[in-house]
Amino acid sequence: MISESVAAFPIEKIGKDFPILQQEVYGKPLVYFDNAASTQKPQVVIDAISDYYQQINSNVHRGVHHLSQKATDAFEASRETIRKHINARESHEVLFTKGTTDSINLVANSLSQGMIKAGDEIIVSHLEHHSNIVPWQMLCERTGAKLRVIPINERGELIQEDFEKLLNAKTKLVAVNHISNALGVINPIKEMIAKAHASDAWVLIDGAQSIPHMKVDVQDLDADFYAFSGHKIFGPTGIGVLYGKEALLEQMPPYQGGGEMIAEVTFEKTTYATLPHKFEAGTPHIEGGIVLGTAIDYVNSIGLEAIAAYEQELLHYGTELLKDRFPDLRILGDTEHKTSVISFLLGDIHPYDIGVILDKLGVAVRTGHHCTQPIMQHFGISGTIRASFAFYNTKAEIDQMAEALEKAHNMLA
Ligand code: PLP
Numbered sequence: 001m002i003s004e005s006v007a008a009f010p011i012e013k014i015g016k017d018f019p020i021l022q023q024e025v026y027g028k029p030l031v032y033f034d035n036a037a038s039t040q041k042p043q044v045v046i047d048a049i050s051d052y053y054q055q056i057n058s059n060v061h062r063g064v065h066h067l068s069q070k071a072t073d074a075f076e077a078s079r080e081t082i083r084k085h086i087n088a089r090e091s092h093e094v095l096f097t098k099g100t101t102d103s104i105n106l107v108a109n110s111l112s113q114g115m116i117k118a119g120d121e122i123i124v125s126h127l128e129h130h131s132n133i134v135p136w137q138m139l140c141e142r143t144g145a146k147l148r149v150i151p152i153n154e155r156g157e158l159i160q161e162d163f164e165k166l167l168n169a170k171t172k173l174v175a176v177n178h179i180s181n182a183l184g185v186i187n188p189i190k191e192m193i194a195k196a197h198a199s200d201a202w203v204l205i206d207g208a209q210s211i212p213h214m215k216v217d218v219q220d221l222d223a224d225f226y227a228f229s230g231h232k233i234f235g236p237t238g239i240g241v242l243y244g245k246e247a248l249l250e251q252m253p254p255y256q257g258g259g260e261m262i263a264e265v266t267f268e269k270t271t272y273a274t275l276p277h278k279f280e281a282g283t284p285h286i287e288g289g290i291v292l293g294t295a296i297d298y299v300n301s302i303g304l305e306a307i308a309a310y311e312q313e314l315l316h317y318g319t320e321l322l323k324d325r326f327p328d329l330r331i332l333g334d335t336e337h338k339t340s341v342i343s344f345l346l347g348d349i350h351p352y353d354i355g356v357i358l359d360k361l362g363v364a365v366r367t368g369h370h371c372t373q374p375i376m377q378h379f380g381i382s383g384t385i386r387a388s389f390a391f392y393n394t395k396a397e398i399d400q401m402a403e404a405l406e407k408a409h410n411m412l413a
Helices: 011-016 043-056 066-086 100-111 134-143 160-166 189-198 246-251 286-302 304-325 351-360 373-379 395-412
Strands: 094-097 121-125 146-150 171-177 202-206 225-229 240-244 262-265 270-272 329-332 341-346 366-368 384-388
Touching: 043 066, 043 286, 066 094, 066 240, 066 286, 094 100, 100 134, 100 171, 100 202, 100 225, 100 240, 121 134, 121 160, 134 146, 146 160, 160 189, 171 189, 189 202, 240 246, 286 304, 304 329, 304 341, 304 395, 341 395, 351 366, 351 384, 351 395
Parallel strands: 121 146, 121 171, 171 202, 202 225
Antiparallel strands: 094 240, 225 240, 262 270, 329 341, 341 384, 366 384
16 A cells, blocks of 8 residues: 555656656666666756856855855855754764765775774675775775674675674774665664774764665764765765764864865964864865755755655565566565665576666666675675666656566566
């Protein structure tokens, strides 16, 4: 039975908000199911980009002139929108970065300058995107710290007993994702953060996949760091956020030097600016920062609860349809707690071959390792076909994918 909120979801209106989705590819209506890689932009976001360049383009935090002040006000207003959205205590706990990858590298680079040392341990999980593995490996190489890995079970869930065993007095930091991009599995991060804190470890949450799908409250989670990307929440590319607890950010040395991040520069000694500017060297992605606020306002105008309920309905519908229709379909990450991602294999057909045929039939899915090679190694496969849904997708589009899969299956099996 479909809940009232799903039945009332304004999908017709939402569909019209995204001009890129109105097109046909190869003569077929475009079905865009690659939302875990990047999301499409509503007209309000596209308009806000052009409004910025037509009306207020100027550098921020520098000029006394009218345009610079308008740009600065809009940039800082967006920081406040983001603060409210993730319920950070202070807006200076919200740092603008290039995206999730940049946010994680910022933390890893800063902590490696004396706050994490040889003999310390960093825990990541087997479920991470390469962005939440490689910066920590690089930190370990630089500092002599050791990387430990939380294993996963056959459903792609983190094995919590093993996580507890890994925590010890040497653990300095735990870095895990909120939701796996490859499988859609939602991790019990609130409990994991509490366990890590009981061992006096800091926790960084990679929120790249959670932020477009669920309400995130960094204070309730008690996360020390929370990273996400603008382009995954219907905003521009090249902009992202690192939330960090004030006390921790105060303690951390800056990651990059340059303009904006200083209080005073002499050849003898430089002092650094206060938060957030200490971590925002150089001219930022001004238009991206401003428009990320517009994207978040747009999402909130629909409501994340309604979005989550609608996407769960799509997930349920798609999962049942594909399982019924294809007896040789194998879903990776087939668990109760997951977001709107179906990552699967069809018999022993190579995912790439399926992806190419689906594309010709108008359906955009992702195939391959999804920047999570260790997960693929765990399952002994080279990759999967991943259909990831956003709130502008429909059941009719899932039907179109199933039809296209049927054709691909008949051709390749
Ligand atoms: N972490 C996860 C879980 C992701 O899904 C992604 C992107 O797919 C990233 C990190 C990296 O995000 P970005 O490329 O925007 O920095």
